[in-house]
Amino acid sequence: MARDSSEFPVVMVRPDLEGLPQYDLPAGFSLRAYRPGDEAEWLRIHELADRYNTFTASTFAEQFGTDAEVLRQRQLYLCDPAGATIGTVTAWFDDEFHGGRWGRVHWVAVVPAFQGRGLGRLLMSAVCNRLRQLGHRRAYLTSNTVRVRAIGLYLKFGFVPEIRNQRDARAWQLLRQRLPDSALAKMDLAWR
Numbered sequence: 574m575a576r577d578s579s580e581f582p583v584v585m586v587r588p589d590l591e592g593l594p595q596y597d598l599p600a601g602f603s604l605r606a607y608r609p610g611d612e613a614e615w616l617r618i619h620e621l622a623d624r625y626n627t628f629t630a631s632t633f634a635e636q637f638g639t640d641a642e643v644l645r646q647r648q649l650y651l652c653d654p655a656g657a658t659i660g661t662v663t664a665w666f667d668d669e670f671h672g673g674r675w676g677r678v679h680w681v682a683v684v685p686a687f688q689g690r691g692l693g694r695l696l697m698s699a700v701c702n703r704l705r706q707l708g709h710r711r712a713y714l715t716s717n718t719v720r721v722r723a724i725g726l727y728l729k730f731g732f733v734p735e736i737r738n739q740r741d742a743r744a745w746q747l748l749r750q751r752l753p754d755s756a757l758a759k760m761d762l763a764w765r
């Protein structure tokens with residue numbers, strides 16, 4: 574897929590997992606853990622939701638491996654009242670982020686027909702809670718300057734921009750122009 578010329582990677586961190594915003598599931602919706610065979614569901618959700626990445630049959634295994642027990646603990650699926658899977662997120666980990674073990678919010682997506690209804694923030698709440706349950710005390714994520722909605726959501730959850738070099742500073746400069754005021758207020762707070 575063609576890349577936007579103003580597309581830069583960004584990293585955000587949450588140095589602790591205290592005081593997480595909590596959101597309840599809307600009536601009829603449910604959250605469940607990964608079960609074998611969900612690879613196809615994960616792919617379907619991402620193909621529908623994500624217009625910036627290209628997915629293949631091997632993307633899932635490349636990102637998460639093939640250990641079903643690890644996936645059961647860490648990967649969540651959101652189902653609509655009819656039982657169809659409409660979103661997913663993974664409470665992943667990285668043993669070598671900044672030289673240590675960090676939780677990682679990985680691959681969040683809600684299918685377009687259900688976006689903008691508060692389900693993304695519900696998934697963020699669920700994934701951060703799951704990271705805590707799994708013993709993580711800090712988390713990070715990676716994203717991109719074109720994913721303005723996702724970054725607004727992450728700021729709301731207390732993830733702060735990691736600015737380590739000129740390129741990071743330029744990326745966040747760009748995001749300042751793209752984010753709504755409500756998200757900018759969170760960002761200014763994070764920078765103080």
Ligand SMILES: CC(C)(COP(=O)(O)OP(=O)(O)OC[C@H]1O[C@@H](n2cnc3c(N)ncnc32)[C@H](O)[C@@H]1OP(=O)(O)O)[C@@H](O)C(=O)NCCC(=O)NCCS
Binds near residue numbers: 726
């Ligand atoms: C990111 C994504 C999961 C959000 O899901 P969603 O269900 O639409 O999110 P919500 O309805 O819960 O909205 C959450 C927050 O997004 C932010 N948001 C919404 N619209 C926004 C916009 N136009 N600009 C910036 N931020 C916005 C706000 O913080 C909003 O919360 P608020 O309405 O209370 O202010 C969804 O858009 C998606 O699947 N995108 C494609 C995949 C993707 O980009 N994933 C992230 C990879 S890093």
